[in-house]
Amino acid sequence: MNAKIVFVLIVCIFLSSCAPSRRFTGKTGKVSAKSYGTLIGYATYYGPGFHGNKTASGEVFDMYKMTCAHRTLPFGTILLVTNLSNSKSVQVRVNDRGPFVKNVIIDLSLGSAKKIDLDGKEMVEVKIMK
Secondary structure (H helix, E strand, O other): OHHHHHHHHHHHHHHHHOOOOOOOOOOOOOOOOOOOOOEEEEEEEEOOOOOOOEOOOOOEOOOOOOEEEOOOOOOOOEEEEEEOOOOOEEEEEEEEOOOOOOOEEEEEEHHHHHHOOOOOOOOEEEEEEO
């Protein structure tokens, strides 16, 4: 009987140690729009598979609008994205979260990607300014 009690206690201790220490509250970190300058990195685009789905901001994604996804910038932030290989620029509004790919700093909608000749390419190096 004592062996069973000890076993149950050990199992309970083990299972409680597997529980997460913090719960996700749905809040994400925010970056003040004034706290960054120029960012340089890689951009990708997304579109057909996501067209009509809800974005992280709650609005419906329209792949033809001038929007983008960024990991931390506040929704509604307006950015100027310049393709460094051809100097073409597009103004976009942050309305989604992402990209979730290493070394990529922004995901553009298909419409905004076309403006800077990103469509048809895997990724391009861009400069992002507020």
